[in-house]
Amino acid sequence: MATLVILGAGTAGTMLANRLRRRLGPDDSITVVDRDDAHHYQPGYLFIPFGKSTPERVVRSRRGQLADGVTFVEGAVTRVDPERRAVSLADGRELAYDWLVIASGTSPRPEQTPGLADEKIWRTRAFDFYTLAGSTALRQALADFDGGRLLVHISEMPIKCPVAPLEFALLADDYFRGRRIRHKVDITYVTPLDGAFTKPVASKRLGGLLEDRSIRLATDFAIERVDPEAPALVGFDGRRLPFDLLVTVPVNMGAQFVIDSGLGDDLGFVPVDKHTLQSSAHERIFAIGDATNVPTSKAGAVAHFEAEHVVDNLVAAMAGRPLTSHYDGHANCFVESGRGKAMLLDFNYDTEPLTGVFPYPPVGPLTLLGESRRNHLGKLAFEKIYWNLLLPGHPLPVPNAMSMAGKVPAGKA
Structure with a gap:
């Protein structure tokens, strides 16, 4: 016992x-x-x-x-x-x-960045969406926003669901186009990474999405503090990025x-x-x-x-036996890109996200690192899968370990 x-x-x-x-x-x-x-x-x-x-x-x-x-x-x-x-x-x-x-x-800790939790801006001009309270408050802020500089910002890595800020930037573009005010909104994606994502193939594809949506990309931005009076993000390299609305991913901690x-x-x-x-x-x-x-x-x-x-x-x-079950770092995630489409990433410790199909080559039906309507529907369907299959611990029809089947090796994409 x-x-x-x-x-x-x-x-x-x-x-x-x-x-x-x-x-x-x-x-x-x-x-x-x-x-x-x-x-x-x-x-x-x-x-x-x-x-x-x-x-x-x-x-x-x-x-x-x-x-x-x-x-x-x-x-x-x-x-x-x-x-x-x-x-x-x-x-x-x-x-x-x-x-x-x-x-x-893990949870967001806005107080870890000087100035971010200042009452002059927190939940009035600076918001997170990694909490229920933050995403709910941001809903009203977006509805009230009629134009200006919108920064979508990552404080530092690691963070929960690292593609979510990219998804937010792309959905924001879609949202403001739907309201017919996109021409009044300047969106900049601000990241401490040297590109849109962590791996070369994925970074190139996702960076291309941002460029296609006329979303600026500010890389290698190590935040020193937030100036709540300006308001602006201030980097350790001296860069200042003013904003009218900040959507940030605060430091994540255990x-x-x-x-x-x-x-x-x-x-x-x-x-x-x-x-x-x-x-x-x-x-x-x-x-x-x-x-x-x-x-x-x-x-x-x-x-x-x-x-x-x-x-x-x-x-x-x-039972006193050796531990022989080895996790390979397998991860996959949908990237909602707006316009009724999404991408899908699949990778592990040793292999970066690549192009191809998932989970059953050659039919897919999902597309890796390529936008498709099927991927978007897959993301929407995941909510029911989550409550009815994932949480109860039932097996899902996807491989536990990452497979290279259906993927296009780097250099051939």
Whole structure:
């Protein structure tokens, strides 16, 4: 009999708990802990500012997503003591564990950038869309915006869903064209990267989309502070980028309890073996999803591909066997590009996003790094897949490990 505690009832924690419930014995207990009972479909945040979704649509009960036989504890985690194998909650309760999984995600921290959280501009001229409150406030701000300089900005990497800012810029172009005021709006995409994305082939294709939509690209921008009086972004290199409306992705950090417990790196992400997802420091602790420091995207698809390996490795560790299930860094994500189309990226630790088809060559039906209506419909369909297949932990008809089948190697694209 083993006691397993999972910290976080978001995408990764919920999916993992449901899969483990089917794999572990009836005498093994699974407890999932989170601060509230509101499970958010975070990909839906992107559509709220443009009136394509609503706050009510993206929130459901956390308890309602967990399988029978999984215990849900509502409470804020304050600390983990790996020596005593104990989790402390803000209300004074303590939970003992034999095995622990950290699935506490990542969150935006606007206060980490001087001036950004200033009351003169925060949620009046500067907004995020990585929270429900931020995307909801931004919906009204966009509706009231009649022209001027719009900056879509990334503070620093890593961030949750790294293509989402690109999607926002492209959807903003579409939105203002629909309102017939695009000629009055100057959109600039501001990134700390040296291109539109992290990998050469994807960066070229996505940068081409921005150029096609007349969206300026400001690269290598390391933000020093926000000047709330101007208002403007100020870079360490002296560049100043004035704005009338700022849509920013603040610094992303892991959970505070991870930092306070000494389990995280400088940004609060848990160092793990990038293949087994076992903690680098504590053999009875695993991490999954956005909470880890693995060098791939922080996205729901990553949590999905990781889950199978974490389940296999946890079961093996509990039985005293070697950890032989290796995650390859597989990630994929849709890039909503407006005009009723989207792109799709598929990559892993060793292979950058390439052109081609997915998931079944040669028919696809989805197109890699190429805009298509099918990709857009796939992105819209994902909401139902998320609630009905992904969270319950059912298998999806896509390969867990990345395949080169259907892809066009770099240099031939």
